[in-house]
Amino acid sequence: MDNSNRPLALVTGASSGIGAGLARELARHGHDLVLTARRVAAMEALAAELRSLGAAVTVIAADLSKPAAAAALAHDIGSRSLKIDVLINNAGLGALGRFDRMDFGRISEILQVNIIALTELTRLIAPGMVARGRGRIMLVSSVAGFQPGPRMAVYFASKAFVSSLGEALAYELRGTGVGVTVLCPGATDTEFFKIAGADHSIMARRLRHMMRAGDVARIGYRALAAGRRVAIAGIMNKILALGGRFAPHRITLPVTDRLMMSGD
Numbered sequence: 001m002d003n004s005n006r007p008l009a010l011v012t013g014a015s016s017g018i019g020a021g022l023a024r025e026l027a028r029h030g031h032d033l034v035l036t037a038r039r040v041a042a043m044e045a046l047a048a049e050l051r052s053l054g055a056a057v058t059v060i061a062a063d064l065s066k067p068a069a070a071a072a073l074a075h076d077i078g079s080r081s082l083k084i085d086v087l088i089n090n091a092g093l094g095a096l097g098r099f100d101r102m103d104f105g106r107i108s109e110i111l112q113v114n115i116i117a118l119t120e121l122t123r124l125i126a127p128g129m130v131a132r133g134r135g136r137i138m139l140v141s142s143v144a145g146f147q148p149g150p151r152m153a154v155y156f157a158s159k160a161f162v163s164s165l166g167e168a169l170a171y172e173l174r175g176t177g178v179g180v181t182v183l184c185p186g187a188t189d190t191e192f193f194k195i196a197g198a199d200h201s202i203m204a205r206r207l208r209h210m211m212r213a214g215d216v217a218r219i220g221y222r223a224l225a226a227g228r229r230v231a232i233a234g235i236m237n238k239i240l241a242l243g244g245r246f247a248p249h250r251i252t253l254p255v256t257d258r259l260m261m262s263g264d
């Protein structure tokens, strides 16, 4: 099959959860894929599934917590003569715990993956899109980006950065043919809470089962294709985001603190 006219999408954090869901949506809608994350076996299994849908798939292992990784990834893609039409910046992680007691290595990993690698990849890939006069960029943020989040302060703050960056880029790049979409999921049933050590939080126990990664990905893909600046996944999350955006912080701080407490 000649796939040369199919648009090519790069998905970070493609080994699980929302990233894998977005890769499936993109393949279903005629895209070839470059999948990246650390876990190669999970990506190879997904690649086999996507190839059965007719997509050409390249898997590239990268640990985006390493400072040189985003540049090495972009370089690797360039050296294969691949041109990215759609960039999905989805890789991300959080950690539950009081800031003053948290290992700085963990904090640094969150900042590196959620902020630095996302910003660097976007900076490296956007110019090619602008030069070609077409492209789509998604920054996966969170409803957490609308308010400060005690017990997960660095994660919430990282998502505030992502949302702010994405909305500003969407505005800056208007008229270039390159659309930028900020996707804001709420609690979603993925590996996120377990990796964050927040599996027992009230948030994870009460809210997480309300949305599946596939549903979030479908909403995200539609918003990206339509060139929407911000997409909040699900009606409950739209309400939560309104609260986060407009309610006084003296109210949202204790509410978020409570949601992140253990629900055991």
Ligand SMILES: NC(=O)c1ccc[n+]([C@@H]2O[C@H](COP(=O)([O-])OP(=O)(O)OC[C@H]3O[C@@H](n4cnc5c(N)ncnc54)[C@H](OP(=O)(O)O)[C@@H]3O)[C@@H](O)[C@H]2O)c1
Binding pocket: 012, 013, 014, 015, 016, 017, 018, 019, 036, 037, 038, 039, 040, 062, 063, 064, 065, 066, 090, 091, 092, 093, 094, 113, 140, 141, 142, 143, 184, 185, 186, 187, 188, 189, 190, 191, 192, 193, 195, 213
């Ligand atoms: N689940 C939620 O409730 C929720 C809510 C709002 C926003 N989000 C956001 O959605 C995005 C996807 O999360 P998810 O819920 O799908 O969680 P997930 O299942 O834990 O997936 C996270 C992805 O990020 C990748 N990743 C993590 N650290 C990495 C690193 N150092 N280098 C490269 N890749 C790395 C992981 O791959 P490897 O482990 O294989 O490297 C994995 O593919 C994140 O940005 C998250 O903040 C999630």
